[in-house]
Structure formats: structure tokens, C-alpha cells
Amino acid sequence: MDYYGYELRRAREAAGPTLAQLGSIVFCTGSLIGQIETAARVPQREFSERVDAALGTDGLFSRLVGMVLRSQLPSWFQPYAEMEAKAASISTYQAQVVYGLLQTPEYARAVLEAGWVAGLDGQVAARLERQRILALEQPPLVWVVLDEVVLHRPFGGRGVMRKQLTHLLKFQGRREIRVQVLPLGVGQHPATAGGFTVMRFDGHADISYSENYDSGFTTANPSVVKDCAHRYDHLQAAALSIEDSAKLITRVREERCAEEAEPERSAVA
Incomplete structure (x- = not known):
């Protein structure tokens, strides 16, 4: 989640939109994006696909989200x-x-x-x-x-x-x-x-x-x-x-x- 959040912030800042601006594009609040960037919230697959489309990141976050979600499973599972x-x-x-x-x-x-x-x-x-x-x-x-x-x-x-x-x-x-x-x-x-x-x-x-x-x-x-x-x-x-x-x-x-x-x-x- 830390790595996903770091890459999201880096890609957003490189592309230029603020948290609120990106939120309006991917249909969520800027606050939610900020929480994902700081690893306080778990990103979802639909969100990741929208971010890839909005930032032109060639499927990066769609690939990363699979690892993030697997990390949410109990370690023994x-x-x-x-x-x-x-x-x-x-x-x-x-x-x-x-x-x-x-x-x-x-x-x-x-x-x-x-x-x-x-x-x-x-x-x-x-x-x-x-x-x-x-x-x-x-x-x-x-x-x-x-x-x-x-x-x-x-x-x-x-x-x-x-x-x-x-x-x-x-x-x-x-x-x-x-x-x-x-x-x-x-x-x-x-x-x-x-x-x-x-x-x-x-x-x-x-x-x-x-x-x-x-x-x-x-x-x-x-x-x-x-x-x-x-x-x-x-x-x-x-x-x-x-x-x-x-x-x-x-x-x-x-x-x-x-x-x-x-x-x-x-x-x-």
C-alpha cells in the first residue's frame, strides 16, 4: 500500500492535477485520493483502472492493485x-x-x-x-x-x-x-x-x-x-x-x- 500510494502521488504530481481535480475525473473525493496516497485507505480495482485512464499510466495501477489487495488477505491464507x-x-x-x-x-x-x-x-x-x-x-x-x-x-x-x-x-x-x-x-x-x-x-x-x-x-x-x-x-x-x-x-x-x-x-x- 505504501508503494502504491507513493507511485500514485508521483504520477499525479507529474501529470499536474490536484487531489480535488483528479477526484473529479475519477469520480471520488480528493480526500479519498489523499488517503490512498498516504496508505490510509485500500485502493479498489475500479479506482485503479480509472486512475490509469486519467493519468495515462499504461495500466500501472491496475497491475499494482492486485498485489495490494492480496496483501489484505490474512498472512496464513x-x-x-x-x-x-x-x-x-x-x-x-x-x-x-x-x-x-x-x-x-x-x-x-x-x-x-x-x-x-x-x-x-x-x-x-x-x-x-x-x-x-x-x-x-x-x-x-x-x-x-x-x-x-x-x-x-x-x-x-x-x-x-x-x-x-x-x-x-x-x-x-x-x-x-x-x-x-x-x-x-x-x-x-x-x-x-x-x-x-x-x-x-x-x-x-x-x-x-x-x-x-x-x-x-x-x-x-x-x-x-x-x-x-x-x-x-x-x-x-x-x-x-x-x-x-x-x-x-x-x-x-x-x-x-x-x-x-x-x-x-x-x-x-
Whole structure:
């Protein structure tokens, strides 16, 4: 953030505009730009792209912002994010929340806020930055199994949850993203210890990943990865099909997250 701020101030002063003048060009306040220059605020990707266009910096800040946002992730999570961006396929089981790559901004904020994280704005931006891998020309194959409990836990309230469930349904038509739901009716299953992820790479060893509230555990130990992959196969087999999962998500959205009707206005005599 210090380096980004230094380069922003140097480029702005070289181009000539004051803080207020640049703010009017990139649709923000001069005060916000000053805070970013002094590393008091985390820059966003949209802001960086506008600054590049305004100052003619040839994509400098669009490139720097990726590093800045990754630095906002917890230090123990950063290695996973780096590997996630390089994976050929990602298979994940989530027992508590929607997988980070599939979260809406509002849902991500509610989840992170519930975890009492510091620097909330920066962490939300960092989580959304991770999702850019889904827009790559060759994105990873992402297969997500969600415990049905995840659909019923309304992080952020009914409105936020409705939007999140609608967002999940949008992935149904994408070949590289698959969402299945493990229904509540499934009793015994091999992931009672919680969520986990298996990532595969082209030319590198597969890895498994799990975490608790303040640390993550990554391993390429073949026996552990094989065990996790085997457990994941069983979860997929027990989960609803992609089509039936979408039907369940739709039903939960309509039954538990229905849009609130506008209050009737009484006539005034």
C-alpha cells in the first residue's frame, strides 16, 4: 500500500492535477485520493483502472492493485490464494458458508463482519479480487458441494441471502463451475470434521487444504490428498444432482428469503 500510494502521488504530481481535480475525473473525493496516497485507505480495482485512464499510466495501477489487495488477505491464507489462482481444478466442500469464489459482495461482507475481521473494506475487496480467476480465458474447473445448512443460514439478512442464492443459480449454465447441495436428509457422511478443498495442477502435485478460524493447513502428502479426494467423491455421490441442487436452491430462496412486499399506503383525505 505504501508503494502504491507513493507511485500514485508521483504520477499525479507529474501529470499536474490536484487531489480535488483528479477526484473529479475519477469520480471520488480528493480526500479519498489523499488517503490512498498516504496508505490510509485500500485502493479498489475500479479506482485503479480509472486512475490509469486519467493519468495515462499504461495500466500501472491496475497491475499494482492486485498485489495490494492480496496483501489484505490474512498472512496464513495468502499461500492458498496464490495456489488457487494457478489450479487447473478446485473441488471444495463447504459446511458453513458459500465458497469465497462464488460469494456476492454483500454476502462476503456479512461473512467477514461476523468473523470480526479488521480492515473490513480491504478484506471484502481482496475476496472479490480472488474471483477474477473465474473470468480467465481458461478458468479452473470449480466443483462446489454445499451443505444444505449453508442455504438456510441468512448471513446479512433475507435480502442479502436472496441475492446470494440467485447468484448461485447463475452458475448453472457455466460448464467450468458446478454447484451441488448435500441435503439435510443425508445422515452419515465422510466430512464430519468440516469443509476442505482439493486442488489439482498441471505439472505439479495435487494438494488438500483445510482451515480453522485463524489458520490454514495445506499439504501435498499423497496419502492425505488421496484420502481427501476419496471423501470428496463420496460427498458428490451423496449430494443432489446439479439440476436438483438448483431446484432446492430456488425453493429455499422462495420459501425462506421471499422478497418483502411494499407496505400499503393509506389514502389521505
